[in-house]
Amino acid sequence: MQFKSHARTLAIALSLALIAGCSSTGGSRDGSMDGTRADGGVGTGTAGAGQVSGTGVSGDRAGQQADGRIPDVRTIYFDFDRDTIRSEFESVLVAHARYLRSNGNARVVLQGHTDERGTREYNMALGERRANSVKRFLEVQGVSPSQLQVVSYGEERLAVRGNGEDAHAQNRRVVFAY
Amino acid sequence: MKALMTIWLSAMLLLFSSLAQANLTIEITRGSDRATPIAIVPFSADGESLPEDVAQIISDNLERSGYFAPLPRNAMYDRPSSGDEVRYGQWRALDVRYLVVGQVSRGADGYRIRYELMDVSGQRRMLGESVSAGSNELRSGAHYVSDQIFEAITGIRGAFSTRIAYVTAQGVDQDMQFGLYVADADGHNSQQVLNSREPILSPVWSPDGRKLAYVSFETERPAIYVQDVGTGQRAQVASFDGINGAPAWSPDGRRLAMTLSKDGQPDIYIMDVGSRNLERITNNSSIDTEPAWAPDGRSLIFTSDRSGGPQIYRYSFGSGQTERLTFTGNYNARGRLSPDGEALFLIHRSNNGFQVARQDLGSGRLVVISETRSDESPSVAPNGTMVIFATQQGNSGVLGAVSADGRASYRLPSARGDVREPAWSPFLN
Numbered sequence: 001m002q003f004k005s006h007a008r009t010l011a012i013a014l015s016l017a018l019i020a021g022c023s024s025t026g027g028s029r030d031g032s033m034d035g036t037r038a039d040g041g042v043g044t045g046t047a048g049a050g051q052v053s054g055t056g057v058s059g060d061r062a063g064q065q066a067d068g069r070i071p072d073v074r075t076i077y078f079d080f081d082r083d084t085i086r087s088e089f090e091s092v093l094v095a096h097a098r099y100l101r102s103n104g105n106a107r108v109v110l111q112g113h114t115d116e117r118g119t120r121e122y123n124m125a126l127g128e129r130r131a132n133s134v135k136r137f138l139e140v141q142g143v144s145p146s147q148l149q150v151v152s153y154g155e156e157r158l159a160v161r162g163n164g165e166d167a168h169a170q171n172r173r174v175v176f177a178y
Numbered sequence: 179m180k181a182l183m184t185i186w187l188s189a190m191l192l193l194f195s196s197l198a199q200a201n202l203t204i205e206i207t208r209g210s211d212r213a214t215p216i217a218i219v220p221f222s223a224d225g226e227s228l229p230e231d232v233a234q235i236i237s238d239n240l241e242r243s244g245y246f247a248p249l250p251r252n253a254m255y256d257r258p259s260s261g262d263e264v265r266y267g268q269w270r271a272l273d274v275r276y277l278v279v280g281q282v283s284r285g286a287d288g289y290r291i292r293y294e295l296m297d298v299s300g301q302r303r304m305l306g307e308s309v310s311a312g313s314n315e316l317r318s319g320a321h322y323v324s325d326q327i328f329e330a331i332t333g334i335r336g337a338f339s340t341r342i343a344y345v346t347a348q349g350v351d352q353d354m355q356f357g358l359y360v361a362d363a364d365g366h367n368s369q370q371v372l373n374s375r376e377p378i379l380s381p382v383w384s385p386d387g388r389k390l391a392y393v394s395f396e397t398e399r400p401a402i403y404v405q406d407v408g409t410g411q412r413a414q415v416a417s418f419d420g421i422n423g424a425p426a427w428s429p430d431g432r433r434l435a436m437t438l439s440k441d442g443q444p445d446i447y448i449m450d451v452g453s454r455n456l457e458r459i460t461n462n463s464s465i466d467t468e469p470a471w472a473p474d475g476r477s478l479i480f481t482s483d484r485s486g487g488p489q490i491y492r493y494s495f496g497s498g499q500t501e502r503l504t505f506t507g508n509y510n511a512r513g514r515l516s517p518d519g520e521a522l523f524l525i526h527r528s529n530n531g532f533q534v535a536r537q538d539l540g541s542g543r544l545v546v547i548s549e550t551r552s553d554e555s556p557s558v559a560p561n562g563t564m565v566i567f568a569t570q571q572g573n574s575g576v577l578g579a580v581s582a583d584g585r586a587s588y589r590l591p592s593a594r595g596d597v598r599e600p601a602w603s604p605f606l607n
Contacts, residue, residue: 109398118532119512119525119554120379120599121424121437122481122488124400125444125465128421151399152421156377159351161573163552 068102071095074176076134077169080115083126083133093134096176097141104144110134111175112152113159115168120154127152134174202344202365202577202590202597206241208549210585213247214275214331216240220251221280221293222259228316232282232291235320236327239338239364242579243328243563244586249274261294266301274298278327288312291319295327305330317366322607337561338363341603343371343381343390344577348595355595358392360407363559363602365590371407383603384427390601391415391425391434402436404451416449426469426478435459435469435478446480446493459493460500468512473519479503481511490524504537506544512555517562521582525553534567534580547584557602558582566590568598 076089085093100106112131114123131150139145160167218237240246249272258264259281269277280293288311295305305326311319318339325336342365346357356378361368372378376395383390384404391404400422405412416422420439427434434449438456446459446469460466464484471478477494484491490504490513504510509527516523519539526535526544531551537544552570559565562582569578571589575596580587590597 117552118488118509118527119468119481121467122465122511124421124423125437125439125467128439128444129465150420153377153395156379156395157351157354161350163570163573 069099070106070178071099071176074178075173078130078172078174080168080172083129085133085137090137093137094141097138097143100138100143100147101141104147106178107147107149109149109151109177111157111177112150112154113157113171113173113175114155115171116155116158116163117168118155120156124152124154124156127154130172130174201368202361202592204238204242204365204588204590206586206588207578208585208587209241209247210244210581210583212585213241213245215249215273216246216276216278216331217249217254217269217272217274218278219254219257219259219280221282221291222257223282224284226282226284228282228289230316230320232316232320232323233278233280235317235364236278236324239321239324240328242364242586242588244581244583245328245332245563260292261296261303261306264296266296266298269298276304276327276331280323282316285310288314289316289319291316291323293323293327295330317362321362321364334563335561335605337559337563337602337605339607340560340605341387342557342566342577343383343392343599343601343603344597345378345381345599346592346595346597347377347575358390360390360603371405371410379599380424381599381601382425382427383601385429385431385604387604387606391427393423393425402434404434415451415454420444421467424468426471428471429473429475435471435480437467437469446478470514472515473517479513479515479522481513490522503539504544505542506537510535510544514556514558514565516558516582517560521562523556523558523565523582525556534565536565536582536584545584547580547582548578549580549587550578553578555599557600559602560605564602566600566602568600 073092076092110131112127114127128150131152135148135150138148158171160170218233220233237248241248256265256268258279260279264277275298277296277298278293283290291309291311293307294303297304309319309322321338324338328336340363341360342363343360348355356374357370358372358378358381359368359370374394374396379393381390381392389404389406391402393400394403401414401417402422402425403412403414416436418438418440421437421444424437425434432451434451436447436449437444438447443463445461445466448457448459462484464482466480466482468481469478477492479490479492481488482491487508488511489502490510491500491502493500507526511525513522513524522537522539524535525532526546528546532553533546533551534548534553534556535544535546550569554568556565556567564579564581566577566579568575571591575598577590577597577600
């Protein structure tokens with residue numbers, strides 16, 4: 001199971017690399033460069049972040065939804081300093097890709113967000129990197145670019161207020177807005 | 179084409195209301211240890227009750243600048259209202275270097291303010307003037323007097339008659355309310371110029387002080403608008419795919435530098451405001467954003483992560499060359515140059531967090547000047563003496579200001595909601 005998941009990540013990463021070509025994505029940074037994460041567990045932990053979407057539906061179940069319905073999980077979270085898709089959210093993206101392929105008229109706005117640290121316009125750029133990362137993933141999955149629009153909100157629409165790492169983790173997100 | 183279309187929006191769309199006030203109050207957080215002692219004696223008013231305490235406004239202005247330490251009123255034994263009533267020995271005994279006395283009288287169309295500035299040690303009058311102010315202009319009259327006193331003593335033009343723009347925000351996520359305001363530099367006389375449920379950010383004054391450029395998400399995506407502050411008339415000037423952000427006026431007011439990501443990654447472009455023609459300045463795969471013009475118009479500074487983390491770079495129009503300006507630490511962003519072009523104010527990530535710092539461009543030395551640790555959006559006063567910025571107090575966004583040398587600071591909290599994105603106007607008179 002773990003191996004399978006790892007292999008899939010690798011396959012996706014490879015196809016992303018092909019598609020991305022020379023477009024460097026660097027890495028999202030949420031204002032800070034050197035990863036002075038107060039709590040090392042937050043980076044990959046989803047407990048806090050997962051609750052924000054309010055659905056409690058795991059990525060795997062989202063992946064099994066019927067093609068006619070918009071997948072329930074519409075928010076995915078990012079690690080500090082990163083725009084890479086976390087493995088536990090790949091199935092969410094796969095489900096959205098399947099829905100969008102099956103519903104060619106459907107359109108979605110990928111809203112990129114950062115936490116509040118750092119400067120606003122720089123965060124605007126970082127939020128766009130995250131949303132573009134999701135966009136590329138969906139395009140590799142066969143979704144037409146014409147169905148996808150990226151809008152970065154940077155730190156302008158925080159999901160949660162507060163200075164703690166929990167709040168920051170819940171704010172670093174891309175939202176699917178259909 | 180659509181993106182280039184000018185959309186003139188009716189002033190009807192805008193909420194202009196003198197009732198929609200969000201005045202900021204001022205709390206001095208740090209007085210300068212080098213402040214000059216001065217006494218501003220309460221102005222006599224012929225027994226009339228006046229809507230404003232002119233001497234107090236002057237005193238507050240001078241104290242806020244960090245250059246002056248006004249004598250508390252309860253330490254004044256004598257209350258002269260004109261120069262010939264001044265007994266210098268008394269004030270010398272109080273270690274006061276300068277003394278301001280005056281009178282306010284009501285006239286047919288408003289007020290007349292007479293004031294005199296006395297040099298206590300030299301026992302002489304430095305300045306004396308009679309100023310008329312309209313019936314609603316007593317505060318601006320007091321700001322004018324403050325400007326004259328400040329310049330007479332320091333040799334630096336006063337910036338008390340300037341204004342600030344700022345953004346207010348309430349709520350979280352999908353349930354938010356944003357406001358764009360302009361107010362006097364001391365936070366009074368606030369006036370809402372835009373109200374929206376979608377984000378507003380990056381306001382910046384045109385060099386003539388008449389217009390604001392800013393980013394609004396009112397169409398559910400970012401676009402740059404230019405709005406006449408006096409008439410409310412406004413135009414959407416940039417609404418390309420992707421980011422439309424960080425507008426910055428050229429010193430001649432004819433061009434706007436901005437960040438656009440329409441061609442991939444965010445890059446710096448310059449738009450001729452009249453023709454809407456675009457010129458691309460940067461072109462690479464990194465983030466380039468937050469442009470600001472050098473006062474002489476010959477170069478632009480901007481934030482770029484081309485070296486890994488965000489640092490400030492300078493692009494020179496003459497040579498077409500780009501040089502890196504900041505090397506201290508791994509996060510330096512959102513730079514603004516001093517009016518003389520010799521100092522760079524920016525957000526620097528230190529061990530304490532995100533702070534306002536000043537880098538002297540000659541020596542390259544960077545010094546943190548704020549005491550707060552979640553700072554954003556520094557904006558320099560037109561005389562270069564103060565920097566206003568956004569910071570956090572508890573869980574609220576407030577405005578802070580710090581003297582350019584870091585010695586004096588104050589805060590401008592709002593009664594409710596967050597205040598952020600301050601922009602200091604140019605000189606308006």
